[in-house]
Amino acid sequence: xxxxxxxxxxxxxxxxxxxxxxxxxxxxxxxxxxxxxxxxxxxxxxxxxxxxxxxxxxxxxxxxxxxxxxxxxxxxxxxxxxxxxxxxxxxxxxxxxxxxxxxxxxxxxxxxxxxxxxxxxxxxxxxxxxxxxxxxxxxxxxxxxxxxxxxxxxxxxxxxxxxxxxxxxxxxxxxxxxxxxxxxxxxxxxxxxxxxxxxxxxxxxxxxxxxxxxxxxxxxxxxxxxxxxxxxxxxxxxxxxxxxxxx
Amino acid sequence: xxxxxxxxxxxxxxxxxxxxxxxxxxxxxxxxxxxxxxxxxxxxxxxxxxxxxxxxxxxxxxxxxxxxxxxxxxxxxxxxxxxxxxxxxxxxxxxxxxxxxxxxxxxxxxxxxxxxxxxxxxxxxxxxxxxxxxxxxxxxxxxxxxxxxxxxxxxxxxxxxxxxxxxxxxxxxxxxxxxxxxxxxxxxxxxxxxxxxxxxxxxxxxxxxxxxxxxx
Numbered sequence: 001x002x003x004x005x006x007x008x009x010x011x012x013x014x015x016x017x018x019x020x021x022x023x024x025x026x027x028x029x030x031x032x033x034x035x036x037x038x039x040x041x042x043x044x045x046x047x048x049x050x051x052x053x054x055x056x057x058x059x060x061x062x063x064x065x066x067x068x069x070x071x072x073x074x075x076x077x078x079x080x081x082x083x084x085x086x087x088x089x090x091x092x093x094x095x096x097x098x099x100x101x102x103x104x105x106x107x108x109x110x111x112x113x114x115x116x117x118x119x120x121x122x123x124x125x126x127x128x129x130x131x132x133x134x135x136x137x138x139x140x141x142x143x144x145x146x147x148x149x150x151x152x153x154x155x156x157x158x159x160x161x162x163x164x165x166x167x168x169x170x171x172x173x174x175x176x177x178x179x180x181x182x183x184x185x186x187x188x189x190x191x192x193x194x195x196x197x198x199x200x201x202x203x204x205x206x207x208x209x210x211x212x213x214x215x216x217x218x219x220x221x222x223x224x225x226x227x228x229x230x231x232x233x234x235x236x237x238x239x240x241x242x243x244x245x246x247x
Numbered sequence: 248x249x250x251x252x253x254x255x256x257x258x259x260x261x262x263x264x265x266x267x268x269x270x271x272x273x274x275x276x277x278x279x280x281x282x283x284x285x286x287x288x289x290x291x292x293x294x295x296x297x298x299x300x301x302x303x304x305x306x307x308x309x310x311x312x313x314x315x316x317x318x319x320x321x322x323x324x325x326x327x328x329x330x331x332x333x334x335x336x337x338x339x340x341x342x343x344x345x346x347x348x349x350x351x352x353x354x355x356x357x358x359x360x361x362x363x364x365x366x367x368x369x370x371x372x373x374x375x376x377x378x379x380x381x382x383x384x385x386x387x388x389x390x391x392x393x394x395x396x397x398x399x400x401x402x403x404x405x406x407x408x409x410x411x412x413x414x415x416x417x418x419x420x421x422x423x424x425x426x427x428x429x430x431x432x433x434x435x436x437x438x439x440x441x442x443x444x445x446x447x448x449x450x451x452x453x454x455x456x457x458x459x460x461x462x463x
Binding site for chain 1: 362363366367368371373376
């Protein structure tokens with residue numbers, strides 16, 4: 001579904017991603033783990049072109065959305081409708097603080113002409129019911145807990161009915177007691193049969209929900225494996241070293 | 248001394264009120280015009296076009312780098328043959344204020360967390376929609392109070408216009424001084440008028456500011 005070839009990204013002199021090759025299949029759940037600064041989040045942000053790579057090629061459903069190689073540069077002309085297909089959830093929620101809970105959800109479907117106003121609000125009610133936040137629909141986000149904000153961010157992305165969901169360390173900014181409710185919702189999203197890519201430090205969770213786990217270090221993919229192999233007997237010594245420190 | 252101040256206020260009250268009216272009106276015209284010019288200039292500085300960006304930045308730097316008094320003279324000489332000196336001074340003040348307001352708006356927009364922009368773009372919203380629906384409504388609560396403070400500054404700056412006898416409070420001061428020979432008294436009286444206007448305006452602005460902060 002998403003194919004990444006020879007992808008490189010640097011910020012100034014700092015090379016963050018070095019020649020990444022990766023293919024993500026439809027309905028697959030892929031976790032990316034690795035030490036901080038290894039390029040996990042940057043790789044994720046390249047997938048919806050929030051970060052424009054320096055080199056390489058990204059293909060989404062057989063359509064080239066980015067290519068830069070040998071003086072040939074091409075960035076998807078209609079970035080907005082491409083991004084309609086890809087939902088993203090951020091570490092710091094990025095809920096719109098000036099809008100009510102329900103307006104947060106309905107904003108994008110209305111303004112991208114995906115739905116009429118009434119459809120968008122009806123859909124928002126359905127989604128809010130699903131996560132048990134319907135009684136907060138007219139509250140402002142400052143009345144929500146961290147866990148509630150992140151769950152709101154997840155359904156805000158779902159409201160666009162994307163084909164792929166990207167999660168960028170969705171539980172790293174949460175109080176420990178809020179982590180579970182967010183992970184439960186991510187699991188629910190994965191079980192909907194959606195393609196999911198998640199950058200996370202929650203190793204147990206990655207092991208539980210992923211079809212494949214990617215271990216990254218210093219801007220490179222060190223190892224891709226099924227979770228039971230990667231977590232119990234990894235191929236690469238660097239993976240083993242990392243896991244021995246975090247598990 | 249006390250008597251002379253009260254005498255001046257009583258004897259010249261209609262003139263003083265007229266001068267205050269001119270000062271407040273000129274300031275209000277300047278703020279509104281400055282906000283419009285400032286918004287346009289700010290769009291220039293944030294546009295993708297290098298030429299527009301350069302023009303916007305050059306405007307801001309040039310205007311802010313030259314004394315306002317000097318700008319008033321230039322506009323007065325350029326324009327006062329065609330239009331009244333009041334309008335010439337108003338245009339000069341608007342052009343000047345626009346540069347400051349452009350910076351106020353830019354600062355207001357840049358104070359919004361980058362994550363807000365990214366979240367909106369990641370939902371498939373266009374740059375334009377993101378600006379209109381997400382970024383500007385949030386930055387307005389930083390921008391409005393700052394523009395209010397700019398209003399206070401402008402009320403004081405319009406006094407420079409009295410060099411061209413535009414009928415504002417400072418012009419009235421000159422008239423009263425020449426008429427009564429009590430120049431100090433006239434200065435103190437218009438100072439009181441200026442202070443009352445700026446002080447009450449500042450109070451109103453902090454009230455608005457507090458109202459905007461309610462939902463934070």
